[in-house]
Each structure stands twice: as structure tokens, then as C-alpha cells.
Amino acid sequence: MKFDTPATSNPIDQMKIVGKPTNRIDGPLKTTGTAPYAYERHDVAANQAYGYVVGSAIAKGRIASMNLDEARAAPGVIAIVTADNAGKLAKGNFNTAKLLGGPDIEHYHQAIALVVADSFEQARAAASLVRVEYARGKGAYDLAAAIDTAIKPQASFGTEPDSAVGNFAAAFAAAPVQLDARYTTPDHSHAMMEPHATIAAWEGDKLTVWTSNQMIAWSVGDMAKTLGIPKENIRFDSPYIGGGFGGKLFNRADVLLAALGAKAAKRPVKVALPRPLMINNTTHRPATIQRIRLGATADGKLTAIGHESWSGDLPGGGPETAVAQTRLLYAGENRMTAMRLAVLDLPEGNAMRAPGEAPGLMALEIAVDELAEKLGIDPVALRVLNDTQVDPEKPSRSFSQRQLNKCLETGADKFGWSKRAKPGVARDGRWLVGMGVAAAFRNNLNAPSAARVRLAKSGVVTVETDMTDIGTGTYTIIAQTAAEMMGVPLDKVVVKLGDSAFPVSAGSGGQWGANSSTAGVYAACVKLREAVVQKLGLASDAVFADGKVKAGRRSVALGDAAADGELVAEDRMEYGDLAEKSQQSTFGAHFVEVGVDAMTGEIRVRRMLAVCAAGRILNPKAARSQVIGAMTMGAGAALMEELAVDKRFGFFVNHDLAGYEVPVHADIPHQDVIFLDEADPTTSPMKAKGVGELGICGVAAAVANAVYNATGVRVRNYPITLDKLLGKLPDMV
Amino acid sequence: MKSFTYERVDSAAAATAAFARTPGARFIAGGTNLLDLMKLEIETPSHLVDVSRLALDKIEATAEGGLRIGAMVRNTDLASDARVRRDYGLLTRALVAGASGQLRNKATTAGNLLQRTRCPYFYDTNQPCNKRQPGSGCAAIGGFNRLHAVVGASDACIATHPSDMAVAMRALDATIETVDAAGKVRAIPIADFYRAPGKTPHLETVLAPGELITAVTLPKPVGGTHIYHKVRDRASYAFALIAVGAIVQRDGTGRVALGGVGYKPWRVEAAEAALPRGAKAVADGLLAGAKTTHENAYKLPLVERTLAGVVAQAKG
């Protein structure tokens, strides 16, 4: 099905099941520990051996020599895979560094060997007996020191590095009120609960991997390229994923090494990345340095908006697109954005929840707060004043829907924003109390997505698609979609995901999963409905409801259409140019109240509110979970998350969950989420958009602005830890 | 993890004998620290002597009016003991500020005192670390050292001792009781228990190899207001940036011990005398001779301000 004209009314609009707060259909499996995650799939292949990854001890240089004798002789060892004996391997399109390094080393903890043994303990013990001599090379590890060498990168994922409209320099110079400030965001780790893990097994030249992966088709293609075998010979299965946040968009060392280990050991091999390897072996969100210049008239109209961002990556990598939102968020006639990329020999930078916007808004939304203060205008009012209903770089393009102002105003009202005091004034005992606001913005993306639906005689509808559920609730919204379309209750729908044998979906990433994958299911259900009415000889306007198909005076049980055999329909939703004609984005406003201990500078979030306008909300319960999870992650980015770079040795030092702190329950006392009632007919027949990434966008800046409001201290370098406040807090002693 | 043998013993004598018999032996109690270190091959004992079920799990009154805490009393049980809560509130508060409920259920009094540093370089066997591998250098000096020591450190090691419980024990003047394979018992004041890193940061306490901790005794209660303020980047489940444990009497005198600033819980009795004059005077005395890096210099004002907050809180 091609979606090239805005949706009119369709069965989803009934909203009998779609749009209702719905418990996860996979919830009982998760809460009883019976949803099998990749490493636990003991039943899928007999005789599984264990692989343990050896990571490089240096960040850059060469392996001078590697001695495997002791490791080979260790108890239980079956095989050892290294670049020397792995045969010819290519690099996947989505990988910047090789998944199996050697002799050249590209980053710290790059995998250089896999030791396979009968037990996990044997493999781990033998891995430490692999003796490696290195010749250390000189690398660049310090972004601040490297920005002078940064170059203009190529467009990445269709995002040009630069944009310019009007005459920014002149307008900024002439602006009566100016802000020119520099912000930094550190490297962040996805730090998802489930590590990267894979079980691999070969049958002849056919490979099956049971893994944890967000993008099945991409990863099958990349593994085929890496191994040099046809795609058809590879099956991926990834039904349950314990979090990804972008860290599992692509194959990592576990997949390749499990496959190579299984080949070498001639039996199935399972590999999980140990926690200390996850941080330096896999990808992370790159640090940024950002300069923002805003020029405004005395009454608060933005006349000049400039946003530059520097980030680093391994050779061949890409920039963190931190200026992306600035091209679309506020009105203003004169604008410029630019991204520059330096070569850094730290581990590979890549997508993490709302890549671009998450760090971009961390800076931009502080800048807007600073400008509001200079202007003496309330920060909510300043944002409302500079709203735009058209793409400010291409004013002929309007937004398909844009309710940013309503998000801001609703939030201000519900949060009690009018009670916000001047900076450093509000007190609650020894706590300095402050409120902050930030706009949330993230583009909506649609991707083609296919699904197959089967109707059984029992009336049960089974959906098959290689879509993934990374903990977001995909199983449930797909079931809701099929139930709504076929007129059956939720418990008559079975959803099967994550298997590359199923039709290729959009996958989970860039918050495109929910709308795209359900649109694919919609398309397949339209076909199944056609098959049903044809089979039953009913008029084409038959109504599907209550497990029945009704037309005129006839009412037939849905399952009857499959009385003499299962009915199967498959289709793929594709997209025309609606997303070019108008700009599809999602919007929100975050409100945060913090307390800062006047004595110690400890910062604690007291309450948070997000108001989101993100199209039709398919499952308000799951969407709320997505947003509160994202708000939590945003609070982490604001207050504690930072991969500490050792600039001498070139690695992230705090490479476990004791050192890389993420918020715990005690950090997040109270959260509210409000969804504005929306349905966007330009996005798909579902009229939905993404929401899982919108939730993190702007949160950290709202926290930062609240800290400023509490203390009068402006911190522009994340995370805002107490050491950055201490010297500037009121003198209590 | 290296292969190791394991035995469980049922008496202190059997424990020390087993240790003496087997080269490369270690005691294991709750295992919450030792096992993690073994998995990363930071510790590589060839034999484990499991002392976790020794009958050293009681808290008893002493003749002097204090408490004798068995070495195997679990952190949870110690924190919730009615006498501890009533008379040694600082200890309860410090304990519950540490780790998590699950860990405290396993962790023992002896194991807690002997837990090793959380310096991230200590945990990465690819990096130089004098404490892990004597003579290899100290990666934290000149590296990421925001969490490291500001007092008592050496050119060989700037690690801190991470225990919260030990800070309270120090302020309460605890004594550590031990026995060795020859049956010799010792009572070591906690002030003398930890060794300064000097050139040998791998030697952390005055215990001889195979010397078993049997108990920790507390002298009779000293009254006063007990406050433990642990400062960290997140609200829970994190090691201290710094911690202040204080017992403040009505007349403004009292005791102060610090966590997160040095290789041991840090207390300077002479500095405490300044308590009636306010936090600054005490902090100056406590941290005299401090040596900071640009990443951990914040700990000095943080100690002073936190202590000021604690004193203010004690006054009510």
C-alpha cells in the first residue's frame, strides 16, 4: 500500500482498542521472567558452548604479537578466534570500526579474540591467558583539543552539515539583545539493562543467530556483508530485547564473534558482552561542544539564530547532529547552523535515544532561558512568542501539525509555573528551590514496513513481522492495530516479532517504530479484510466488529472465512512525498522543579511534567511509560551521566554501572505526562507519530534551568554536578 | 576468574588453620566484594575459606557497657539492632546509606571494613595500578580522579577507602578483635587499623595474612546527636563523594569522622576540639596538609559546607 495522500477516515478511527490504555500483552512473560532473552535461549540449539571476548588493552596502535598457547591449553577450551584465523572479513555498512580488530587497533576494548570453551567460567579464565604485546600508537582523545582540526563532514542520514538563511552575521551584530554562549555535553552510554548477547549456530552454510537487535534487516545485511555470505543464508531472531536506546541498532562484536566461534568450534556458541566491555567496545552518544548565538529585539522577537556544534568520531564516522532541531524550532529570519567533525580515537560514536536533538536541546534550551532572562521575559512567553507554523528555513513548507504553544501553556498551567520565583530566592528549609522549562522537539520519521497476517478458523489473527519490541510496547500496539482492523478482541490476536524470516519492518529506531510498524500491519489487515469479504461473498463495505463480519443483514463469524484453510495476507506500507510537502515533527514541553541543598550543592529533582503533542497516541499507557523513562534518562543526562575520558590512554574510565551513574528510584520522585489530543492524517493511516524519543528532548535543559532558578548559578557544562555549583552558592558557614 | 578450591569452616580455629595450610588462601564472608574482584581477576585466590557461617553473628553487651559485634553480623542486622539504633545511631545511619538492601543482607561487619577501593583504574587490569600490581604506577594520578583522596595519599596511590560503616566505627572509637592461626588474639583500635599507602598501597591494613577478624567492639555510648551526611551525585546507591559522620553534644563539643577523603575513615581528634568554634575551624584542622587535583579540589569546600550543615542540623 502506498501512503501518498493524507488519511481520511478508516477503521482505526473507531478507537475501540487503539488509543485505549492497554496493559502489555507480553507483560506476564516479562514479570514472571519467562520472556527468554538472547543469552537465555538454552532450548534453541543443543550443545551450546561459551565464548568470552578479549578486548584490546590499548586505544590505538598495533598488536605486535599474540600468544595463544596458554589459553589453548586451558581446561575446556575448544577454539580461539582472532583476526589471524577468522578468514577474510569485510566491515558492515553500519560499523565504523571493525568488530574484530587486529593487528591494527582502532579503539579501546575493540574485540581482538574470542575464546570458546565448554563453560562460561572456563572461557573467561582462558581469555585472561591470551598474551598480547602491543605497539602503542598516538591517538587523539580530547575533543576540546581537537576542534581546531575538525572538518565539515558529509551529509549524514540526509542531514546537511550546514544551513544558512538570510544574513545571520549582520542580524546578530545588529540585534539589541544578544546571547553568545558555549555549552558542552559529555559522552553518554546507553547503559541498557540487557547486555549485547548472541547465540549462533551453523547448519552447513546457513547461520542462525538468536540475538538482541533493534533493526533485523539492516543487521542481516551487514552480517552477510561482513561474513561474505548471501543474506538468504542468515536468520536473525530477536523476539525480546532488554533495552537498546540505539545501542543495538547495528551488529556488535557478540554477533560476529558468536558466528565465527560457532564455525570454529563446530557447535553453537553463545557470547554476551561483559558489562565493562559494553561501554568501550560498543557505541555511545558522542560529546559535543556547542556555540549558540541568539539575537532578539527588545520585545523578544528572535532575529538571528546561530548554532554550531563540534563532535568527534573515529575516522569514517559521523557527527552528532546537535544542530538539527535549531533549523525548525523557532521563528527568526536570519539563521545559520554548522556541524564540524574531528577525528577522535575513542570508541565509536553513534545513535543514542534522540541522536542530535537530545544533546542539541540540552544546549539550545539553556540558551533560550538565558535570553529570556536578558530580555526580562518569562521563558514560556518567549518561546510562545517565537513560535512558527512553517519551516523557518523554507517558509513555503508548513508543519503538518504543531501545538508547541499549547504544550507550553498547558504545562505552565498544570505545573503552577506562575509561582516560579526569581533566581536564588525560593527556599524550603535548607533547600533552594527552582523551576525550569524547556521545549521538546523531535522529528517524526516514517519508514516502509511490511507485515503478514494470518486468520485461523478459530478467529485468531496472527501477525508476523520482523519488527522489534525493545521494551517499548510494540507487541501491544501491533495487537491493538490488528484487533481494531479485524474487529476482534485483543486476546484473539497473536503477535510474532523479531524474526528475519518474517516480512521486513521499519525496525525500532529514531522513534519511527510505532507509527511505521503499525501502518505496515494496517496495510496487511486491509488486504486480509479484502480476502475475508471475498471468501464470504460479502459486500466490500462489510463491517468487522465483535468477531464478526457484517454486511447488510448478513453477519458471519470472522473465523468462518478460514473454515477451509487459513487466510494469509501480506503487505508493505510505503510512503509518498507527504513528509517532504509538510514538516512532520513532534513537540512537547518539560517542566521541572529541583531542590538544591544550600550547604552541599546536592541537586535533587522534586517533580517533573511533560506535555506532549505527538499525533495519535496508540497506547497511552505504554506511551506514558516511554515518556517517563525518557524523562528519567534526561534527568540522568542533566545531573550525573558522563563517560569520563582518560585523555592519555584514550578510553572511558568509568566503564561499569558503579562508575557510570544513571538515576535510581530515589532520584525521580514524581512525574506526570499529559498527551494533547491529536491525530495527524499526513503521517500514516494510524495518524500517529513517534513519542519515545520526544520524551528525552529538552529534559536536561529544563533541569539545568531549574537549577539556575534555584541557585542563580548558570552551569553550561553537563552534567551539573555539585562541584560546579559549590564555589558559587550563598555562603552558609 | 581463576580456578580455586573452596571449603567451609565451622570455627575460628578451623578458619585460621585452613588458611595457614593453603598458600594463596583468602577468607570469604558475604562475598559481595571479593567475588566481584575475583571475576575481574583483580584478586586471584587459589583457595577460599568460607567463614560466613561461623557463629560470630551475635551482638552482645560488654562488661564495660558497650557492644561486641560479631564479625559475621550482617550489615542489615547490625543497622536494625535496637541497641545500635538507640545508642549508636551514627552506625545505623552510615550502614543504611551504603550499598543496597540486598547487598547489606549479605555484607558482613568484617568484610565491610576490608572492602577495597572503588578507584576505577584498580578495576581495569589493563591499566597501571600500584595497589593491584605493585610497581606498575598509578593511572589515577594525572587521570580521572574526581573521586580520589585529598588527605593521606602518596605518590604511589591516591585511592580512598569506600566504606560508610567504617566512618561511623571510627567516630565511635571501635576496636577490631582478631585471632591468628597460633590462637593469638589482638584488639586493634580502628585508628591504627588501616595503613597509609606510602610506597606500598597494596598493603591496606595491619592484619597479618591469615589473621581473622572475630568481632568489633564499641565502647559505652557517648550520647549526643548522631548525624551521617553522605554526599553523592545521585540520591542513592552510590559511593560517597565525601561523607561526614558526627556526634554533637549539647555543649557544642563532639566528634567528626570523614569518608571519601582518604585511604581510611578520617578523624583528627585535635581538630574536633575546634567544634564549638564552627565547621570551618574543624575542617581546616581535619584537612590540614590536603593535596588536591583540579578534579577533586571541590572536596575541601564540600567537607566544610557539609560539616556546617551537620552542625546546624545538630543544633536543631
Ligand SMILES: Cc1cc2nc3c(=O)[nH]c(=O)nc-3n(C[C@H](O)[C@H](O)[C@H](O)COP(=O)(O)OP(=O)(O)OC[C@H]3O[C@@H](n4cnc5c(N)ncnc54)[C@H](O)[C@@H]3O)c2cc1C
Ligand atoms: C554495587 C555495590 C555497591 C556498594 N555500595 C556501598 C556503599 O555505598 N557504601 C559502602 O560502605 N559499601 C558499599 N558496598 C560495599 C559493601 O559494603 C561490601 O562489599 C561489603 O561490606 C563486603 O562485605 P562481605 O562480607 O561481602 O565481604 P567479602 O567480599 O566476603 O570480603 C571482603 C574482604 O574481607 C575479607 N574478610 C572477610 N571476612 C573476614 C574476616 N572475618 N577476617 C578477615 N578477613 C575477612 C575477605 O578476605 C575479603 O578480602 C557496595 C558493594 C557493591 C557490590
Ligand code: SF4
Ligand atoms: S589511586 Fe591507587 S588504586 Fe587507583 S590507580 Fe592509583 S594506585 Fe591504583
